[in-house]
Structures are given as structure tokens and as C-alpha cells.
Amino acid sequence: MxxxxxxxxxxxxxxxxxxxxxxxxxxxxxxxxxxxxxxxxxxxxxxxxxxxxxxxxxxxxxxxxxxxxxxxxxxxxxxxxxxxxxxxxxxxxxxxxxxxxxxxxxxxxxxxxxxxxxxxxxxxxxxxxxxxxxxxxxxxxxxxxxxxxxxxxxxxxxxxxxxxxxxxxxxxxxxxxxxxxxxxxxxxxxxxxxxxxxxxxxxxxxxxxxxxxxxxxxxxxxxxxxxxxxxxxxxPLIVIQYLxxxxxxxTGGALPPSFLLFGLVGGTGVVVHLAALAFFTSVLSQGFVVSQIAATLIAMAWNFVLNNNLTYADRKLRGAKLITGFLSFCAICALGGIANISVANAIYQWDHQTFVAGLAGAIMSSVFNYAVTRAFTWK
Ligand SMILES: Nc1nc2c(ncn2[C@@H]2O[C@H](COP(=O)(O)OP(=O)(O)O)[C@@H](O)[C@H]2O)c(=O)[nH]1
Ligand SMILES: [Mg+2]
Structure with missing residues (x-):
């Protein structure tokens, strides 16, 4: 009909x-x-x-x-x-x-x-x-x-x-x-x-x-x-989203809009990591490896919570998804860390510039973490 x-x-x-x-x-x-x-x-x-x-x-x-x-x-x-x-x-x-x-x-x-x-x-x-x-x-x-x-x-x-x-x-x-x-x-x-x-x-x-x-x-x-x-x-979040x-x-679309916020969250994560490291080594008198592991976990939790509430406020994970989301976030960041070290090491072997190699590794893992967590954690 x-x-x-x-x-x-x-x-x-x-x-x-x-x-x-x-x-x-x-x-x-x-x-x-x-x-x-x-x-x-x-x-x-x-x-x-x-x-x-x-x-x-x-x-x-x-x-x-x-x-x-x-x-x-x-x-x-x-x-x-x-x-x-x-x-x-x-x-x-x-x-x-x-x-x-x-x-x-x-x-x-x-x-x-x-x-x-x-x-x-x-x-x-x-x-x-x-x-x-x-x-x-x-x-x-x-x-x-x-x-x-x-x-x-x-x-x-x-x-x-x-x-x-x-x-x-x-x-x-x-x-x-x-x-x-x-x-x-x-x-x-x-x-x-x-x-x-x-x-x-x-x-x-x-x-x-x-x-x-x-x-x-x-x-x-x-x-x-x-x-x-x-x-x-x-x-203020809306202002950062606009920026x-x-x-x-x-950048002609080369950087997606949420990358800025993800990067800013990552920046605060570095500060949290260093503060936690200082706390575990100085205040709690722990050895470096234990302190570094604890600081890494704290910084990852910090980044996850901030990204979930700010960067991805429009698709916030809740309830049980919060746990699976956090686990996938940690797994992806761990892979990002390996990518970071491999890239930084390759570049260091080639030009022996600590700063350049470190920066390249950090950029590499930020882009990796952003792209992969967006695809899997906050899909
Ligand atoms: N559906 C929906 N509407 C929203 C959201 N945030 C704001 N609005 C609506 O968008 C319009 C503009 O928001 P408003 O708070 O007045 O922003 P302002 O005029 O810039 O202060 C209003 O009708 C709001 O109710 C949102 O997250 N979802
Ligand atoms: Mg209004």
C-alpha cells in the first residue's frame, strides 16, 4: 500500500x-x-x-x-x-x-x-x-x-x-x-x-x-x-570544551575536541604521580619500586575518575561499568607505557637526546592512550 x-x-x-x-x-x-x-x-x-x-x-x-x-x-x-x-x-x-x-x-x-x-x-x-x-x-x-x-x-x-x-x-x-x-x-x-x-x-x-x-x-x-x-x-568545563x-x-581537525581535556587531565595526573611518589618515599619511607607502583596506580585512578567525569561527562560510566572501564583503562595505559618506552628508547639510541626521546615517548603514549581508551573504555 x-x-x-x-x-x-x-x-x-x-x-x-x-x-x-x-x-x-x-x-x-x-x-x-x-x-x-x-x-x-x-x-x-x-x-x-x-x-x-x-x-x-x-x-x-x-x-x-x-x-x-x-x-x-x-x-x-x-x-x-x-x-x-x-x-x-x-x-x-x-x-x-x-x-x-x-x-x-x-x-x-x-x-x-x-x-x-x-x-x-x-x-x-x-x-x-x-x-x-x-x-x-x-x-x-x-x-x-x-x-x-x-x-x-x-x-x-x-x-x-x-x-x-x-x-x-x-x-x-x-x-x-x-x-x-x-x-x-x-x-x-x-x-x-x-x-x-x-x-x-x-x-x-x-x-x-x-x-x-x-x-x-x-x-x-x-x-x-x-x-x-x-x-x-x-x-568552567564548558569553557575548556569550547577551547x-x-x-x-x-588544526584542521587533526586533534579531536576532547584531546585537549584528555591532555590537561594527563598533565594533572603527572603532578599527582610525583606528589604520591614523594609521599610514599619520604613520609612512608618505602623503597622506590613499591612507591613508584603505588604512585602509578593512584595516578591512573585519578586520570580515570577525571576523564570519566570531565572529558567523557556525556557518556559517563556508572555502576559495574565503572569497574570494567577502570580495568580496561589501566590495561590500555600499561600498553601505552610500553609503547612510550619502546619509542623513546629507539629515538634515544638514534640521537642520544634525552629530552627529545622522552618527549616523543610521552606524546606517543598520550595519543595511544587517548585513541584506544576512547575506542574501548568510553566507546
Ligand atoms: N538537553 C540538554 N540541554 C541542556 C544541557 N545543558 C544545557 N541545556 C539547555 O541549553 C539551554 C542553554 O543553557 P543555559 O544553562 O541557559 O546556558 P547559558 O544561557 O549559556 O547560561 C537551556 O535551555 C538549557 O536547559 C544538556 O546537557 N542537555
Ligand atoms: Mg540561558
Whole structure:
């Protein structure tokens, strides 16, 4: 039976059903007291345009998903995509875009900081030919208003400047979380996006350009508002993740975004190792070999816990997987250690430069540990 014949049977549905022209994707984490008001405001702004709202919620402990499900029983055009055991704004946006048939998708925060009233203007610009329309706080006529603290504003300015270095195109607000894009353009770039980021817009712009499909960009100014209810999820980890994304784009993708964080964690591990070694040899008066074994185990545990909670926060291992994960992490690091010594020794035999050989060995084992633990421990 063809799709057409099914719709003949469901004549009633056919006459009342208008496929959405626009899907409004709302990433949410603990936004229970914002979603209903957001829905109402977007509904008012979009008027007759066929649209739908998809709230992508990472199983918020405050019950945001239940509130959205209640709304779905009242309004036909809102639904919740609830994800379990995962966190991440960028991947939430992509998955929301993937479950709609609407030709245009907008991303808007749940906390009412973005001005939904400009959505019709954004849609108009996209229908007129733009691939991407950015809601901009910094374009002529826009403003960051009182929505950003002084510290956040300075950070945002710096992040904007860094983004300008990789964007390759003029965009006044590359860190914006408010934009509208052609669905097929977004999904074409989706497989190559850094799924663990907070800032998906700049990634979409750079990735599309690198794929030879640069986006035609338009901007619509608006005034950023203070958050309605709840708290911001911005934290220092997100800043480091953004720097990781930046380093990755600056190196033309040679270094993956999470490598920076993995490397920083490894750096702290060296400090922990040396401190533990000093403690076992000096305070506990243990011999060198025993102290070195203990310090190695402590540093590995330290690295594992930090990577699990920071580098791979979006796919954190829990329960029994924590034990098997730690064992695989130790086994892989041990192999990395052997690789380190073999490479360093080979280089040392060749040029007798201790520092060069040591550094080459360390880089070799970092890359090995990163690549293999990513493939096996945090797959
Ligand atoms: N699904 C999902 N949404 C998130 C996550 N982190 C933040 N959000 C949502 O992304 C939007 C922007 O986050 P917010 O905390 O307001 O960031 P800020 O505006 O930069 O302070 C809000 O709607 C959040 O609820 C996450 O891990 N998963
Ligand atoms: Mg916000």
C-alpha cells in the first residue's frame, strides 16, 4: 500500500493535518518552570505558520519531561525526546533536528533568554534563501541587554574573537544559541559535528564550510533577556570544551575536541604521580619500586575518575561499568607505557637526546592512550 492510499483511508487526518514548516528545537536540562511559558510565547509569535516544538530533555531530575508530556496531551504540536544517561547541548540539538520532517529548524533555549518574537522574521529570511539565520545580540539593533553579567560578557567577547578566527565568514554572534537553519544543511553536517560541545552554531558554520558547502548566513538582531526561572548550566568545563573545539578547528581537525581535556587531565595526573611518589618515599619511607607502583596506580585512578567525569561527562560510566572501564583503562595505559618506552628508547639510541626521546615517548603514549581508551573504555 502506498503512502497516498493510507491517507485516503485517514481522510479526516488529511484535512486537518498541516505538516510543520518549522520545528523549534528546545534543548532542556532542569527547565520545568520555563517550558510552558516558552511554548505559549512561541505559539503567539508563530501564529498561523505550521510548526512544532521538540523539547530534547536529558532526563532532568526536576521533571521537565513530565511537564512537556502533560503539554503534549493538550497541544498536538509539542513533544518530548527524553534521553537517558546522557548530557550535552550540541547532541541534543542534532537529535531534535533528526526527528522532525520540517524543512526548517530553529534552536532556542528553554529559559526565555532568546526573543521568540523574531522567529517569523528568521523564517522569512531562510525562505528567501539563507541557509542559516542567526539571532544576534551584537548585530546593529541587537543587544546583550542585562542578560549577561560583566564576567560573562567579557568571556563572551573573547570567545567571539576566537570564533572569528575559525569561522571564515563574518558572523556578529557566532556563540549564539539562537538560530534557524535548513534541516538538510544541518543534517548534512551532523555526522561531523563535535557531539560533546555546548556551542553548536560555530561548529555548524565551520564544518559546513570545510565540507565544501558554506552556509549562506543572514542575521536578525534581538535583545537578550535575563533567564526566566532556574539556573544556568554554563561552567568552567564548558569553557575548556569550547577551547578544545577551537584547537580542533584550528588544526584542521587533526586533534579531536576532547584531546585537549584528555591532555590537561594527563598533565594533572603527572603532578599527582610525583606528589604520591614523594609521599610514599619520604613520609612512608618505602623503597622506590613499591612507591613508584603505588604512585602509578593512584595516578591512573585519578586520570580515570577525571576523564570519566570531565572529558567523557556525556557518556559517563556508572555502576559495574565503572569497574570494567577502570580495568580496561589501566590495561590500555600499561600498553601505552610500553609503547612510550619502546619509542623513546629507539629515538634515544638514534640521537642520544634525552629530552627529545622522552618527549616523543610521552606524546606517543598520550595519543595511544587517548585513541584506544576512547575506542574501548568510553566507546
Ligand atoms: N538537553 C540538554 N540541554 C541542556 C544541557 N545543558 C544545557 N541545556 C539547555 O541549553 C539551554 C542553554 O543553557 P543555559 O544553562 O541557559 O546556558 P547559558 O544561557 O549559556 O547560561 C537551556 O535551555 C538549557 O536547559 C544538556 O546537557 N542537555
Ligand atoms: Mg540561558
Amino acid at each position: 502506498s503512502i497516498g492510499s493510507v491517507s485516503e483511508v485517514l481522510l479526516d487526518t488529511q484535512t486537518t493535518f498541516h505538516p510543520p514548516q518549522l520545528a523549534v528545537i528546545v534543548p532542556s536540562y532542569n527547565e520545568r518552570d520555563n517550558v510552558e511559558l516558552l511554548y505559549e510565547k512561541v505559539a503567539l509569535a508563530l501564529g498561523d505558520t505550521p510548526w512544532e516544538m521538540i523539547v530534547v530533555d536529558d532526563d532532568s531530575p526536576d521533571g521537565t519531561a513530565e511537564v512537556v508530556n502533560e503539554l503534549s496531551r493538550v497541544y498536538a504540536n509539542i513533544r518530548c525526546l527524553r534521553r537517558f544517561g546522557r548530557r550535552g547541548l550540541a547532541s541534543a540539538c542534532v537529535e531534535g533536528m533528526a526527528v522532525t520532517s520540517a524543512p526548517f529548524v530553529a534552536v532556542i533555549d528553554a529559559d526565555l533568554q532568546h526573543d521568540e518574537a523574531i522567529l517569523p522574521q528568521m523564517l522569512e529570511a531562510a525562505v528567501a534563501g539563507a541557509d542559516l539565520v542567526v539571532g544576534s545580540r551584537f548585530a546593529e539593533g541587537g543587544s546583550a541587554g542585562s542578560g549577561l553579567s560583566q564576567t560573562r560578557l567579557s568571556g563572551s567577547n573573547l570567545a567571539n574573537r576566537l570564533a572569528g578566527m575559525i569561522a571564515g565568514q563574518a558572523v556578529s554572534d557566532p556563540m549564539s544559541g539562537f538560530f534557524l537553519i535548513r534541516r538538510e544543511a544541518a543534517l548534512a553536517a551532523a555526522p561531523r559535528l563535535a557531539s560533546d560541545g555546548f556551542k553548536i552554531l560555530i561548529d555548524l558554520i565551520v564544518t559546513s564550510a570545510r565540507m565544501g558547502r558554506p552556509l549562506r548566513i543572514a542575521e536578525v538582531p534581538y535583545t537578550f533577556r535575563p533567564r526566566h526561572a532556574g539556573e544556568s548550566k554554563m561552567n 578544545g573545539l577551537w584547537v580542533s578547528k584550528m
